[in-house]
Amino acid sequence: MVADADRAAESVGQERPVPVLNIANVLTILRIVLVPVFLVVLFVDGGHSTGWRIGATVVFAVAAVTDRIDGQLARKYGLVTDFGKLADPIADKALIGAALVGLSVLGDLSWWVTGIIAFRELGITLLRFAVLRHGVIPASRGGKLKTLVQSFAIGMYLLPLPDSWSTASAIVMGSAVLLTVATGIDYLVQAIRPRAGAHANPLSS
Template sequence: MRDHQRRRAHRRRPGPLPGRRRRGRGPGRHRDRGAPEVTEPPRVPVLNIANVLTMSRLVLVPVFLHLLFAEDGRDQAWRLAAFAVFAIASVTDHVDGNLARKHGLITDFGKIADPIADKALTGAALVGLSLLGELPWWITVVIAVRELGVTLLRFWVIRHGVIPASRGGKAKTLVQIFAIGLYLLPLPDALHAVAVISMYAAVVLTVVTGVDYVIRAFKLRARGKRAVAGA
């Protein structure tokens, strides 16, 4: 009798409904538990504090030139004012870079605009000092040719990638700013030799880092071509 009841209960036990899977089983559920969610990185807006500081450096260039040429550059008060504007604009270069790295505000626009703003500021100062007869033109030409050449290289390889500023390039910029600052200040003749030595050091770093940028640009372009050919 008991065996008969067991066989009847077994026949009555309902099976799984068609189209439904038991809880905790099936390849789909197992895959969802183990696979990490893929999320796209947030887009960084172009209009951010780092890029605003970069553009403000460009805005300060004509202000600096106006102060530099006031009274034919011979008045100490105007020269100190020009030095102050140049120093403030130079500090923004350090600040915007730190903000971009710290808060994740690095953009392709910033990578291009930041060195352009630097070159506009230092170039304006060098040309201004040469026009005033205080800096040899050959120094201005060497630095200007290098800076223009690096800028053109950046645009030449921009479809393959962006060449970020190297440590040597940053050191070159710091030495250039220091040397230009000394030339802008109304220093006594005894300290003029310090300004000259600093400027020569800036010229050497300018040439060496320029060669480095040329090598990096050709390597980046070659990698880009290989990637396109292998795609």
């Protein structure tokens, strides 16, 4: 009985390792797989067919929704992994980047908008890898809000909406650009902190 109690105490005190291949990470990988599917659908018939544009919007929306679901599952069921922390924002950037570039190639979105967002996303991705030895920088609430607004703005540009919606679409996209820049600065501050701590405590590594 004593041995059983000891084993029970040990099992409580020890955290079970989280498998990398879990439902949350599978959804993240699915989002990456849907990126080329989305691009193919977007460019069918030159990218200006009403039916195919709606289809591209649906694929984009499904991929974007997985971002919400995988995060909720990871937190609810304790499926958070370093792979997920790294792969989740990369999957977001791949989807958003593909959509922005596709819209700019089709002439529906100014290249300067795509350039600003792409520069920020690429820079933050490289920054994540640069500070990986000090720890993974997870997606923040501000970053999630930025992705949500970006997704909503892209959806408005993907859908074959009437011209009367152009101003509203531009305002939402402008908000997405502002959030993109603001959260980029925030991530930069987060990345500097662990490096500063490591330099202050050289024996800790």
